Amino acid sequence: MTIKNARNDNYDVINDNDQIIFLEARNSYYMKPADIVKATIIISVIGFISAFSLSFMKKITQEPIAKQEQEKKLAALALVLPGYTVQQEKTVTVDDTPFTYWIATKEENRIIKKAWAFLAEKKGFGGPVQSIVGVDESNTILGFTILSQNETPGLGARCVEVASNETFIDHFITKSVTSKEEVSWFQEQFIGLNAGKPIAIQKKGDWHKEMKDELLQHNAVTAITGATITTKAVTQSIEEGIQKLHKALTLQEVQ
């Protein structure tokens, strides 16, 4: 017997064993056609039931969700354009991306003043940070509010934090409501800044009222401690947004 043959013999033996193991495994593991049909029917029925119940659920909640979003938008517009009446909403394509803005007017001493609000969006640390910004004709920010964000709780998410003077002891133990002043500090510090110029970021720690004048002089905001990326995303979204707003307005004039 040659070496080659011997090797072949060995292979044959191994192959036979493999074949037996494989057949045994197949007989015990593979389903019979009837089982396959049964499994398919059961999965389909359960999938159908869950799809049906979910579409029912969707139908129930659709109205409250839409209502809430509408309310949120109106409240945000009222907040960013104080004193103004919103005339119309427009969506145009600027730089190949859709851009939504609102035109608002106010009559003061028989002069009609115009103001605009626009949607600003930029990727923050944990996804897009979307906000509405209200500006007047001199690019001064009238109001600013964050619509949606997905930043780290305790850090970036503090951009929507409402700083309250009320302490735990006040609220739960003595129950005195002496100092219930609530300011959304991060959003408030944008009011009065010039959006036409770059908005600087200063790291001065937590915001307090005394800081406001100094920050206004530098056209700056103070960063959220430990969340400079979020702060940067917001200031950049405003800068980009105002440029888009001006482009959109010139487009409108051309038309």
Next chain:
Amino acid sequence: MDYFKEFFKGVWEKNPTFVLGIGMCPTLAVSTSVSNAIWMGIATTFVLIGSNILVSAIRNIVPSHVRIPIFITIIASFVIIVELTLKAYQPAVYKALGIFIPLIVVNCIILGRAEEFAAKNNIPASILDALGMGLGFTLNLTVLSIIREILGSNKLFGYTLIPGMKPALLMILAPGAFFTLGLLLWGMNVIKARTARFKRTE
């Protein structure tokens, strides 16, 4: 069957996060504030009860080779129900929990209980198991978040504790979660070892 034992095992003896070591992701991520933790616990418990009831109800007709996709379909349906309900009626909570609501689908506690318990036991026992596990999970999250919120943001239930004091920011970040979890795990094991030794000497 000892129903009390079925209920209570989720809180102590088979505590999901501290003993079984499942459901760690939401435990670490959502325990930054007490209100988040409690809402997450409620949402998870609801999904757990719903999936346990259904899985237990259909346990005899489901072929074993396709049980996992079926369980996941059931769990995902309940998660979407929770998501839509929160979105419609508790938008603030939905906003705060964000991505972790849809991620309940992949929370090991739910599939784990469906597979290990509900697929083998009757409906009342499965409900008790779900309630116990849900309570255990909620308690873990709450304890963890109380420690983290006090140390990490100087607050409790969103109200400042000591005005003017700077909190240890680290505790609200990921490392703080691991430190707290490790210390709680240690504490729990110490108590367990003590009681075991006490029983042996008796």
